[in-house]
Amino acid sequence: MQCQHIMTRQISRSDAFRTIPQRKIQEALLKTLRDCDTCGQNEATLNNACNNCILINTALSRFADSNIPIGYWHLKMEDFKGNKVLLDKYNELTENLNKTYYEGTCICFAGPHGTGKQLSLETELPTPTGFIKLENLKEGDRLFDEQGNVCNVVELHPINLSPESYEIEFDDGTTIKACAEHRWLTWDRDARAEKKAKNEPIIRTTKEILDTLRVGGSQQIANHSIPCTQPLNYPPQNLPIDPYVLGIWLGDGTLIDGTIECADDDILDEIKKAGYSVNLINSSLRNKSKSNKYRVGDLILSKQKRRIGLLKYQLKELEVLNNKHIPNRYLYSSFKQRLALLQGLMDSDGSCRENGLLEFCSVKLDLADQVNQLIHSFGIKSNIRKSASFLNGVRHKDRYRICFTTRIPVFRLKRKLCRLRLEKQQLCRTTHRYIINIKPIDPQPMRCITVDSSSHLFLVTRSFIPTHNTMTTSNILKKASTRGYQCLHVTLGDIVSNAVSNTAYDKFTARRELMMVDFLVIDEFDSRHMTEGAGADLFGRQMEDIFRRRSENKLPLFMCTNSPNVIESFTGPIRQSIDSLMGFATIVPVLGKDFRKGGM
Known part of the structure; x- marks a missing residue:
C-alpha cells in the first residue's frame, strides 16, 4: 500500500526519506523498478527512463543518502x-x-x-583545574574534548585486567598504555597526502594500528597520526602579576629579586604598558655586556599611582623567588593570558630561525617541562631535547631546548615575530603526532569512561592527545x-x-x-x-x-x-x-x- 502511494503522487527529494521508513519498502520499490515494462529501467541509470522510474530513483537516492548515520x-x-x-x-x-x-x-x-576501549589507570587526564589520574576520576568530573571545550564524565565503567595491553609511543616522546580494542581517530599516509585531501581520519583500534604501523617498503615511514587538539579553553584567572611580565622575569630575571636583563626597548615598552615602572640599574657600558640591568618597579593600579610594592614582593607572594617555575593559576588560565605568558617567555629566552623553527631554551628541567606543557595547551606539538652548553669554551649546565613550529604569534618582539612562518609542506608534520611504536606490555588494570562530547573524544596525558570512546x-x-x-x-x-x-x-x-x-x-x-x-x-x-x-x-x-x-x-x-x-x-x-x- 505504501509503495503504491509513493508511486502515484508527486514526491520531492527532501520528502522521499520520510516516506520510505523501512528497508522492506525500499526493496519493494527496487523490485518495481527492475520489473518496469515501460522502459526496462534499472537503478544504475536514468537514461530514457519513464516518469514512474525517475520518481522511484529519486526516492531511492534520498534513502541511500540519509539512512547511513553521519x-x-x-x-x-x-x-x-x-x-x-x-x-x-x-x-x-x-x-x-x-x-x-x-x-x-x-x-x-x-x-x-565498556569492556573494550580501555586506558591504563595511570593515565593523566587534563581538567579545567589541573590533571587527574584515571584511577581517581569520578562521574561528573570535567575533562576536555578535541575542540578544547569542557565535557563531562557521564559514566565510569568497571576496572578490568586487560589481557592484551600495549604501550603506544608518539614521535614527541609521549607514551600511552591502552588495550587492544581502544579506539583512536587516526589519519594514515594516504589520507594525509595532498592529492587525497578529501580523505578523512578513521577510527581504528590499537591492534589495527599495530598491524599497519609502518609503510613505505624499506624506508618504513610512520603510517598513523593523530591531529593535535585545538587550544584549550581554560577559564580566565585573577593573576597578581601580568603574565607577559612574569614570562620575561622567568626568562631573563634575576633569581633572587625583581630585576631583569634586557637589550630590547620593545620589551621595556611592553612592561610599561602593563603598568610597571622600569629603572636602569647597570648600563651595558659598565658591565661590557649587550644588555642592561633594570629594576621593574611599582605596579601602578590607578591614576593616583597607588603603589603596592616592587615586583620582588609580588614574586615572593607567588613563591617563585629562588624557585623559578610557572604557578598553576597561570598554566590553567585563559587563552589570552597563557599566550601573554608564552610571549614573555619567548621574547626573553626564545628564538626563531629563518625557516620558521621556534626554540625555547632553559637550564632548568622543571621549567622546561612546564613551558612544554604550556605550548601543548595551544594544540602545538613540541619536544624537549637535552644538550651540553658551553660559554667561551667552558662547560656549563646542561640545557633543555624545546623545538616547535606554529602560526600562533608567540612573540611580541618584531624582529622575532617577522620570522614566524609555517610552510604548507610542514603543516601536517607539525599539527599531527605520529605513532612510531606499539609494544605489548604485561596485563594492566584498565577502565573505559563515557563522556558527553558530541565526538566522543576526550584528551589524555600532558600532551593533550585526543582519544576515542565508543559504545x-x-x-x-x-x-x-x-x-x-x-x-x-x-x-x-x-x-x-x-x-x-x-x-x-x-x-x-x-x-x-x-x-x-x-x-x-x-x-x-x-x-x-x-x-x-x-x-x-x-x-x-x-x-x-x-x-x-x-x-x-x-x-x-x-x-x-x-x-x-x-x-x-x-x-x-x-x-x-x-x-x-x-x-x-x-x-x-x-x-x-x-x-x-x-x-x-
Missing part, C-alpha cells in the same frame, strides 16, 4: 575484538544481517559494559548502516527527555522513529535514567507499546544495561511493563571481572 561514514568496517560473549554474539548477528533483520531479533546485553553496540550499527539499513542509537535518558519536554508533534515523530527504524539500539537501559513520579506509569505503557509494535513488525531491537538483572533494576509502576517487554527479548549476560572489589 557518525559512521568514515569508520573502518571491521569486526571488533572485545569481550568473548559480545564477540560471539556480534559475529552471530552480523554474519547474516538479513536474517537478524527479518527475524526481528530482540536482545538485551546485560552486565558491565559496543555501535559495531552492529556500523555493519547494518553500510548494508542500507536505517539505524538509530539512543539512550533511555534521550527518550525520557523527549517525552517530558518536547511538543506533541516532536513526541509523535520520535515515537514513530522508534517504532519504524530498521535497527534500534537503546543504551543505558537502566532505572537510573527513568522518569519518576506520576509520569512513570504512562511512560512505561508508551515504552511497552513501542516494543510490542517492533515485535509485531519483526524489527530488531538491542538494549544495553549495566544491571546484570535488568528487570530487578526497575521498581514501581514501570516494573510490570518492563517485565512484559522483556518476555520476548533474549538477555545476554556480559560478564567481566571487577577489580574494584580488590580495593583498586
Whole structure:
C-alpha cells in the first residue's frame, strides 16, 4: 500500500526519506523498478527512463543518502575484538544481517559494559583545574574534548585486567598504555597526502594500528597520526602579576629579586604598558655586556599611582623567588593570558630561525617541562631535547631546548615575530603526532569512561592527545548502516527527555522513529535514567507499546544495561511493563571481572 502511494503522487527529494521508513519498502520499490515494462529501467541509470522510474530513483537516492548515520561514514568496517560473549554474539548477528533483520531479533546485553576501549589507570587526564589520574576520576568530573571545550564524565565503567595491553609511543616522546580494542581517530599516509585531501581520519583500534604501523617498503615511514587538539579553553584567572611580565622575569630575571636583563626597548615598552615602572640599574657600558640591568618597579593600579610594592614582593607572594617555575593559576588560565605568558617567555629566552623553527631554551628541567606543557595547551606539538652548553669554551649546565613550529604569534618582539612562518609542506608534520611504536606490555588494570562530547573524544596525558570512546553496540550499527539499513542509537535518558519536554508533534515523530527504524539500539537501559513520579506509569505503557509494535513488525531491537538483572533494576509502576517487554527479548549476560572489589 505504501509503495503504491509513493508511486502515484508527486514526491520531492527532501520528502522521499520520510516516506520510505523501512528497508522492506525500499526493496519493494527496487523490485518495481527492475520489473518496469515501460522502459526496462534499472537503478544504475536514468537514461530514457519513464516518469514512474525517475520518481522511484529519486526516492531511492534520498534513502541511500540519509539512512547511513553521519557518525559512521568514515569508520573502518571491521569486526571488533572485545569481550568473548559480545564477540560471539556480534559475529552471530552480523554474519547474516538479513536474517537478524527479518527475524526481528530482540536482545538485551546485560552486565558491565565498556569492556573494550580501555586506558591504563595511570593515565593523566587534563581538567579545567589541573590533571587527574584515571584511577581517581569520578562521574561528573570535567575533562576536555578535541575542540578544547569542557565535557563531562557521564559514566565510569568497571576496572578490568586487560589481557592484551600495549604501550603506544608518539614521535614527541609521549607514551600511552591502552588495550587492544581502544579506539583512536587516526589519519594514515594516504589520507594525509595532498592529492587525497578529501580523505578523512578513521577510527581504528590499537591492534589495527599495530598491524599497519609502518609503510613505505624499506624506508618504513610512520603510517598513523593523530591531529593535535585545538587550544584549550581554560577559564580566565585573577593573576597578581601580568603574565607577559612574569614570562620575561622567568626568562631573563634575576633569581633572587625583581630585576631583569634586557637589550630590547620593545620589551621595556611592553612592561610599561602593563603598568610597571622600569629603572636602569647597570648600563651595558659598565658591565661590557649587550644588555642592561633594570629594576621593574611599582605596579601602578590607578591614576593616583597607588603603589603596592616592587615586583620582588609580588614574586615572593607567588613563591617563585629562588624557585623559578610557572604557578598553576597561570598554566590553567585563559587563552589570552597563557599566550601573554608564552610571549614573555619567548621574547626573553626564545628564538626563531629563518625557516620558521621556534626554540625555547632553559637550564632548568622543571621549567622546561612546564613551558612544554604550556605550548601543548595551544594544540602545538613540541619536544624537549637535552644538550651540553658551553660559554667561551667552558662547560656549563646542561640545557633543555624545546623545538616547535606554529602560526600562533608567540612573540611580541618584531624582529622575532617577522620570522614566524609555517610552510604548507610542514603543516601536517607539525599539527599531527605520529605513532612510531606499539609494544605489548604485561596485563594492566584498565577502565573505559563515557563522556558527553558530541565526538566522543576526550584528551589524555600532558600532551593533550585526543582519544576515542565508543559504545559496543555501535559495531552492529556500523555493519547494518553500510548494508542500507536505517539505524538509530539512543539512550533511555534521550527518550525520557523527549517525552517530558518536547511538543506533541516532536513526541509523535520520535515515537514513530522508534517504532519504524530498521535497527534500534537503546543504551543505558537502566532505572537510573527513568522518569519518576506520576509520569512513570504512562511512560512505561508508551515504552511497552513501542516494543510490542517492533515485535509485531519483526524489527530488531538491542538494549544495553549495566544491571546484570535488568528487570530487578526497575521498581514501581514501570516494573510490570518492563517485565512484559522483556518476555520476548533474549538477555545476554556480559560478564567481566571487577577489580574494584580488590580495593583498586
